[in-house]
Amino acid sequence: MLDNSEGYVTEDGRKIGxxxxxxxxxxxxxxxxxxxxxxSFDIREGEIRAIIGPNGAGxxxxxxxxxxxxxxxxxxxxxxxxxxxxxxxxxxxxxxxxRTFQNIALFEGMSVLDNVMTGRLGYMKTNIFQQAWWKGKxxxxxxxxxxxxxxxxxxxxxxxxxxxxxxxxxxxxKKRVELARALAAEPxxxxxxxxxxxxNVEEKEDMSRFILDVNDEFGTTIALIEHDMGVVxxxxxxxxxxxxxxxxxxxxxxxxxxxxxxIDAYLGVSHD
Amino acid sequence: MGRRERLAQTQxxxxxxxxxxxxxxxxxTQFGDAPxxxxxxxxxWQCWTWTEAAKEIRAIALGFLxxxxxxxxxxxxxxxxxxxHYWSMVAAQMVGAIPVPLYQDAVAEExxxxxxxxxxxxxxCGDQEQVDKVxxxxxxxxxIKHILYTDKRGMRKYDHxxxxxxxxxxxxxxxxxxxxxxxxxxxIAEVTYxxxxxxxxxxxxxxxxxxxxxxxxNVIESAKNSxxxxxxTRNEDILSYLPMAxxxxxxxxxxxxxxxxxxxxxxxxxxxxxxxxxxxxxxYFFAPPRVFETQLTNVMIRMEDAGKLKQRMFHHFMxxxxxxxGLLLDGKPVGFGDKLKYALGNLLVYGPLKDxxxxxxxxxGYTAGEAIGPEIFDFYRSLGINLKQLYGQTEATVFITxxxxxxxxxxxxxxxxxxxxxKIDDSGEIHYRSPGVFVEYYNNxxxxxxxxxxxxxxxxxxxxxxxxxxxxxxIIDRAKDxxxxxxxxxxxxxxVENKLKFYPDILEVVLFGNGxxxxxxxxxxxxxxxxxxxxxxxxxYASYQELAGHPRVLETIRGHVExxxxxxxxxxxxxxxxxxxxxxxxxxxxxxxxxxxRTRKVRRGFVEEKFHDIIAALYDGSGQVSTTTEVTxxxxxxxxxxATLEIVDxxxxxxxxxxxxxx
Numbered sequence: 039m040l041d042n043s044e045g046y047v048t049e050d051g052r053k054i055g056x057x058x059x060x061x062x063x064x065x066x067x068x069x070x071x072x073x074x075x076x077x078s079f080d081i082r083e084g085e086i087r088a089i090i091g092p093n094g095a096g097x098x099x100x101x102x103x104x105x106x107x108x109x110x111x112x113x114x115x116x117x118x119x120x121x122x123x124x125x126x127x128x129x130x131x132x133x134x135x136x137r138t139f140q141n142i143a144l145f146e147g148m149s150v151l152d153n154v155m156t157g158r159l160g161y162m163k164t165n166i167f168q169q170a171w172w173k174g175k176x177x178x179x180x181x182x183x184x185x186x187x188x189x190x191x192x193x194x195x196x197x198x199x200x201x202x203x204x205x206x207x208x209x210x211x212k213k214r215v216e217l218a219r220a221l222a223a224e225p226x227x228x229x230x231x232x233x234x235x236x237x238n239v240e241e242k243e244d245m246s247r248f249i250l251d252v253n254d255e256f257g258t259t260i261a262l263i264e265h266d267m268g269v270v271x272x273x274x275x276x277x278x279x280x281x282x283x284x285x286x287x288x289x290x291x292x293x294x295x296x297x298x299x300x301i302d303a304y305l306g307v308s309h310d
Numbered sequence: 311m312g313r314r315e316r317l318a319q320t321q322x323x324x325x326x327x328x329x330x331x332x333x334x335x336x337x338x339t340q341f342g343d344a345p346x347x348x349x350x351x352x353x354x355w356q357c358w359t360w361t362e363a364a365k366e367i368r369a370i371a372l373g374f375l376x377x378x379x380x381x382x383x384x385x386x387x388x389x390x391x392x393x394x395h396y397w398s399m400v401a402a403q404m405v406g407a408i409p410v411p412l413y414q415d416a417v418a419e420e421x422x423x424x425x426x427x428x429x430x431x432x433x434x435c436g437d438q439e440q441v442d443k444v445x446x447x448x449x450x451x452x453x454i455k456h457i458l459y460t461d462k463r464g465m466r467k468y469d470h471x472x473x474x475x476x477x478x479x480x481x482x483x484x485x486x487x488x489x490x491x492x493x494x495x496x497x498i499a500e501v502t503y504x505x506x507x508x509x510x511x512x513x514x515x516x517x518x519x520x521x522x523x524x525x526x527x528n529v530i531e532s533a534k535n536s537x538x539x540x541x542x543t544r545n546e547d548i549l550s551y552l553p554m555a556x557x558x559x560x561x562x563x564x565x566x567x568x569x570x571x572x573x574x575x576x577x578x579x580x581x582x583x584x585x586x587x588x589x590x591x592x593x594y595f596f597a598p599p600r601v602f603e604t605q606l607t608n609v610m611i612r613m614e615d616a617g618k619l620k621q622r623m624f625h626h627f628m629x630x631x632x633x634x635x636g637l638l639l640d641g642k643p644v645g646f647g648d649k650l651k652y653a654l655g656n657l658l659v660y661g662p663l664k665d666x667x668x669x670x671x672x673x674x675g676y677t678a679g680e681a682i683g684p685e686i687f688d689f690y691r692s693l694g695i696n697l698k699q700l701y702g703q704t705e706a707t708v709f710i711t712x713x714x715x716x717x718x719x720x721x722x723x724x725x726x727x728x729x730x731x732x733k734i735d736d737s738g739e740i741h742y743r744s745p746g747v748f749v750e751y752y753n754n755x756x757x758x759x760x761x762x763x764x765x766x767x768x769x770x771x772x773x774x775x776x777x778x779x780x781x782x783x784x785i786i787d788r789a790k791d792x793x794x795x796x797x798x799x800x801x802x803x804x805x806v807e808n809k810l811k812f813y814p815d816i817l818e819v820v821l822f823g824n825g826x827x828x829x830x831x832x833x834x835x836x837x838x839x840x841x842x843x844x845x846x847x848x849x850x851y852a853s854y855q856e857l858a859g860h861p862r863v864l865e866t867i868r869g870h871v872e873x874x875x876x877x878x879x880x881x882x883x884x885x886x887x888x889x890x891x892x893x894x895x896x897x898x899x900x901x902x903x904x905x906x907x908r909t910r911k912v913r914r915g916f917v918e919e920k921f922h923d924i925i926a927a928l929y930d931g932s933g934q935v936s937t938t939t940e941v942t943x944x945x946x947x948x949x950x951x952x953a954t955l956e957i958v959d960x961x962x963x964x965x966x967x968x969x970x971x972x973x
Contacts, residue, residue: 051467188352193463198581200353251464 045082048275055083057116058227058259059104064113066099073099074110075283081227086253086260088270091280092303097263098140100280101231104261105137106130132160134226138216140235140263146205150196150215151187153204157222158183190221193255194248210241214248221252228252230262234269242266246273267304271295279303328503329526330400333568338364341571344544347393350578350586358393360571366393368494370401370476372483375490377432377456381406381497384428384509388412388421388444389436391550391576394460394476396564398434403507406497407432410509410521411554413908415901417942418443424511424519426451428752434476437461441468503527508564509752510557512704513907521752522557522704531745532707533565535728539712540674544571546594547671551576551583556909557704558678562596565707587668595675599682600910602697604838605667606686607814611842627655628692635660635692640716660693669695674715676700678708679909681785681804683812684720691718699723701785705761705768706730707746711783722782732783738773739789791914793824799886801829803914806878806887813870814839815863818899820912822925823887830928831892832921833867834858834899855896855953864958867894871960879963888962891928893935895921896953902942924955933957 045055059081066074073096081087089097102108103115106125115122117133125133136157144153162179169176191197194214199207204215213233220228233249234242246269252258264270270277271291279287279294281303287294294300327333337346342361349356358366379385385402387409389395399409410428412421414436425433425447433454435441441459448454457473459465465475483490507526511519536542550563563574572594577586584605613624634648644652664670674696677687682699690697696715701723702708711732713724726732730744743766750758762768773789776782786792786802793801803821810819810833817836823829835858844851844860851857875888899905905917918925920939927935938952 185352188354192352195579197353197578198585201585254466255463 045084048085052084052254054085054275057081058083058118059261060116061100061103062114062116064100064103064110064115066096066103066108066110072283074103074280076113077278077280077283077285078113079278079285079288081259081261082276083259084253084257085275086249086262086273088274088277089261089263089280090265090267090270090277094282095280096283097280098231101137101229101261101263104227105135105229131223134224135229136220136223136225136227137229138213138220138231138233140231142209142212142216144204144212144215144219147203149201149203150207150218151191151200153215154187154190154218154222155183157219158187160223161186186224187218187222190218193251194218194221210237210244213237213241213245217245217248217252221256221258224256225258228258228260230260230264232263232265234264234266242269249273327530327569329501329505330403330507330529330564330568331498331501333530333571334360334364334367334400337568337571341544344571345573346567346571347396347574347576348590349393349576350582350589353578355575355589363393363397366480367397367401367404369480369484370394370397371404371494372487372490373476373479373481374401374405374407374432374483375493376483376486377479379405379407379432381500383407383432384410384430386410386412386425386428386430386433387554388414388433388440389460389554390414390580391552391554391559391563392436392460393574393576395434395436395554396550396574398458398476399508399564403501404494404498406500406505408506408509410511411560412511413513413553413555414440415553416908417902418446422447422450424521426453427519428509428521429453431455433457435459438464441465441473501526503530506749508560510555510560510704513556513909513911520754520757523749523752524557524707525749528707528746528748529561529565530569531729532561532709533569535745536561536709536712537566537570539714539728540594542566542570542572542594542674546570546572546673547575547590547592548572548594548596549575549577549583549587549590549592551580551586552596552598553908556679557708558596558702561708562594584668588666589668591668591671592675593671593673595669595672597675597677598679598910599677599686600680602677602682602686602690603811603814606689607836607839609663609667610814611839614842614846624659627659630655631660631692632688635694636688639691639694639696640718656694664693664695669693672696674698676712678702680911681808682720683808685812687720700727701783703768703770705748706742706744707748709744709746710740710742710770713782717780717782719782722777722780722784724783725781726783732776733767734775735769737789738775738786740770740772740774740783740785741767742770743767795823795829795886796825796827797886800883801887802884803887805884806831806874806889809874809877810870810889815843815866816870818912820899820914820917821887821889822918822928826929828890829887830925831871831889832899832917832924833871833892833894835863835867835894837898854898855951858894858896859953859956861956864894864956867892868958868960871958875960875962879965885963885965888965889960890962891957891959893924893928893955893957895924896937896955897939897941897951900941903940927957 047053057080062078064074064077089100091097103110106127109124161183164176164179191200196214233245253260277291277294279300286299286303287297337360343359345357346360346363347358385407387395387398402409410430433444435444441457444457458476460476462475504525504527507524507529510522512522548562552559567574575590577583613621630651634644634652637644672695676698678700698713698718701711709727710730711724712727730742733741735741747766747768771789772785773787773792774783774785777784787804791803795801801824806821807819810816815836816833818834820832821829837854840857840863871889871892878888879885901908906912923937924935934954934956936954938950940948940950942948
């Protein structure tokens with residue numbers, strides 16, 4: 039099924055398209071430490087792709103390679119059919135990749151609305167003088183972008199905190215605001231770094247629902263890193279499993295769940 | 311334009327208006343450009359004029375015809391307060407069907423009974439959550455022909471063979487209007503004054519919910535009388551946020567709104583209600599006591615966090631307001647100096663406070679559904695907010711008694727509303743007769759007969775008496791809740807509970823003692839207030855349960871109980887109702903667990919049975935009790951929590967032996 043380059047259809051009837059991003063033999067080193075060792079996998083259009091693994095497996099490093107923050111020493115990143123040259127993170131963002139962070143990176147003093155508006159930065163074309171003058175172009179531009187942002191605020195059900203400074207919000211809501219900001223960029227590929235970390239069961243359920251809804255409603259391709267195995271297995275279409283910088287499994291949740299190497303990595307192996 | 315003129319204008323041509331449809335037509339033709347509905351969506355208040363609303367409603371009605379809705383069919387409406395849901399109810403009437411609004415937070419199991427009882431073939435759902443519930447219900451009842459929904463989110467994957475977005479059937483209906491216009495006009499013309507306007511289910515403090523059938527006559531006469539009573543005009547603004555299944559919301563947001571032609575404002579979501587309230591600044595407002603209690607709690611919490619100067623200013627002027635505010639509102643004489651000081655207070659404290667609360671334009675408002683604590687009531691009135699009480703029932707189309715301006719008191723519920731006759735029977739139960747008296751309980755002639763007699767008198771189930779000096783009605787309690795203590799003195803739980811609930815720390819109280827020698831109580835803490843206190847006093851807690859059981863919290867609550875006992879002891883009739891022992895419960899009483907009705911009234915009998923082990927411990931003198939309680943999560947799953955609760959003894963004031971009445 040996965041060999042079909044035209045994509046596949048999931049159990050719940052969603053159509054998954056062709057390959058959007060392909061990682062080819064990626065190796066990433068920090069001095070003598072090998073964080074990622076010769077890993078290859080692909081992400082298909084419209085799918086939810088998870089990268090899992092125990093602590094220190096290299097998951098976040100992998101996400102940072104995708105987002106252009108780290109440049110691998112070896113290997114190639116292909117995006118939409120062309121090899122990606124070395125890029126700075128903002129150039130990657132311009133290509134349509136948005137992300138959230140493991141340790142929330144919002145502007146604490148700004149309101150939720152303003153934070154989400156920063157996600158629209160790529161769509162603002164007016165210069166500093168036009169914005170200072172405000173009337174006319176800058177105003178029209180803000181109205182237009184505010185509309186897009188309000189749709190996302192409605193979608194993620196955060197209307198009640200629209201004007202609240204982010205610093206006053208509980209952790210679970212901050213995570214949702216981060217997701218809102220990433221969505222505001224209308225990404226083609228959304229990267230989520232441990233979206234469920236530190237949440238209670240209810241918050242996790244909410245977040246899972248939002249991730250599924252985003253994928254379903256906007257057709258956004260999502261790559262996520264997550265610790266919580268239960269969540270990953272329920273959410274994702276395909277899973278990459280990493281351990282000590284190596285890929286030890288790749289496939290549907292069921293395939294991965296029954297993979298002996300994966301079981302060993304998670305439960306440990308007895309040495310008798 | 312003066313108020314009187316506006317009033318005249320509002321009601322011109324209102325005579326002979328025998329259905330909501332006729333009123334809608336009048337509003338759309340006489341002041342079609344005036345705002346009829348507003349809803350905040352995407353951060354902006356969207357507005358529909360009466361002309362636009364009439365068009366939308368007709369489109370829905372055409373859609374209903376296209377689906378094949380027959381006269382007399384029931385159409386259930388489940389969702390939050392949104393214009394489209396109100397329109398659906400009126401559109402249902404247009405095609406001769408009967409709208410049945412249901413509580414949206416009811417779980418599927420609860421809803422199955424009413425769905426089956428009314429036999430609804432069509433359901434208008436607010437969102438995916440409600441659709442899921444209805445699909446679950448359909449597996450049991452097999453009667454639903456078509457489901458409609460207003461919010462399209464998440465709905466793409468569903469099987470749409472018997473399901474549509476409301477806007478899609480509106481478009482289809484409008485497209486086929488040439489086919490349906492004649493039929494629709496015929497059905498509109500056939501609606502009479504005595505046809506059913508709406509069917510509302512009582513929340514049911516005991517037993518199964520009953521479907522109360524209200525006719526056009528009931529709704530329109532009640533709306534007319536009450537609007538006249540408070541001089542409501544078409545310039546009012548109301549915020550519609552109370553459950554659509556509650557009779558009050560139907561009368562305010564549809565009955566009175568159509569009669570007067572005023573604007574109905576719908577909040578963005580339940581969570582934004584307070585912000586939306588501020589933005590709209592309603593002129594006419596209604597809320598259950600809970601809303602006012604919550605607001606007061608928030609004000610007090612925020613004042614405690616305020617600077618020293620602000621605190622002193624607040625307390626100084628509030629003390630003054632307490633002295634003269636109520637008198638000024640009632641138009642009673644007040645000294646010039648006091649008036650001047652009140653005006654200054656208004657500038658510095660009352661005005662800004664009212665604005666923050668959203669009551670800057672408040673002209674008249676009601677609290678209903680439950681008795682409000684006198685201290686809370688007086689707080690709002692002293693600020694110059696014309697808050698009044700009314701006493702009503704679904705079966706009366708709300709209004710039984712109302713407080714007229716200038717005669718507002720915390721301890722009565724006012725005089726009979728226009729056209730309402732009142733009588734108290736020998737046992738003290740209140741009976742009434744009015745044009746608003748319901749037609750019948752749907753498919754339940756036995757209950758109808760036992761509630762409404764042949765002459766149209768309805769038994770309320772409440773005990774009360776009419777005060778001779780003023781002619782005002784005073785409610786003692788639910789007739790079945792009022793009992794006798796072992797020594798024969800009166801047991802009236804509501805009275806004591808309301809006194810305790812005045813304290814911001816206390817959210818809910820249930821008093822027990824009927825037939826016993828002393829009273830004991832369950833108490834729920836208010837997490838907002840107590841949580842804030844804990845934060846300021848460095849009290850660490852991990853859960854509601856832990857906070858509720860904290861020794862310092864128990865000590866505070868004990869203090870409140872002691873103060874209330876003192877005040878209860880002063881009342882000769884009720885001095886037996888002092889709280890001897892109490893327990894702070896480990897969970898909030900909740901409608902999902904059946905402990906409260908959807909309108910947040912405690913279901914005493916149920917609570918007594920569910921927590922019988924705790925009650926036993928309260929009476930047998932033990933100092934602790936271990937218990938396990940079943941809880942229901944919002945999605946209907948069940949779980950359980952166990953806890954060991956501290957039982958606290960409260961100081962009581964010794965009461966002199968009751969004087970024996972001379973015979």
